[in-house]
Amino acid sequence: MVTESPSSADRLASAGLRPTRQRLELASLVFGKGERHLSAESLHEEAIGANVSVSLATVYNTLRHFTDRGLLREVLVAPGKVYFDTNAGDHHHFFFEGTGELIDIPADHVTLSKLPPTPAGAELSRVDVIIRLTAPKA
Numbered sequence: 001m002v003t004e005s006p007s008s009a010d011r012l013a014s015a016g017l018r019p020t021r022q023r024l025e026l027a028s029l030v031f032g033k034g035e036r037h038l039s040a041e042s043l044h045e046e047a048i049g050a051n052v053s054v055s056l057a058t059v060y061n062t063l064r065h066f067t068d069r070g071l072l073r074e075v076l077v078a079p080g081k082v083y084f085d086t087n088a089g090d091h092h093h094f095f096f097e098g099t100g101e102l103i104d105i106p107a108d109h110v111t112l113s114k115l116p117p118t119p120a121g122a123e124l125s126r127v128d129v130i131i132r133l134t135a136p137k138a
């Protein structure tokens with residue numbers, strides 16, 4: 001069992017999510033270790049390690065709910081390779097292609113000097129920059 005911190009319940013309530021036991025347990029795991037980038041698979045392994053009985057599908061669905069409600073941000077680094085980011089604010093990423101590791105880049109550390117005009121009728125929602133690195137992390 002994972003100890004449910006009050007902040008997990010508050011977090012779910014503020015996002016309008018019903019605080020089911022599984023959501024509370026997963027929220028404690030997701031948000032209890034500071035800012036980080038998680039895959040559904042790695043969270044599932046953490047859940048098993050913490051004796052939280054939950055399927056990978058439920059983990060994935062829960063992460064998706066958290067993302068839909070703005071608690072997490074989805075970072076798609078490659079087809080089929082999705083990270084869930086506990087830092088839901090605007091920022092960019094370094095991505096180490098060799099290790100799959102993501103590191104945050106503060107939003108104001110990237111200056112976009114020229115963007116193409118958006119297609120007719122479309123509005124710019126957000127620009128995510130992923131700087132892909134081949135060298136191993138020093």
Ligand SMILES: [Zn+2]
Binds near residue numbers: 037087091102
């Ligand atoms: Zn991030």
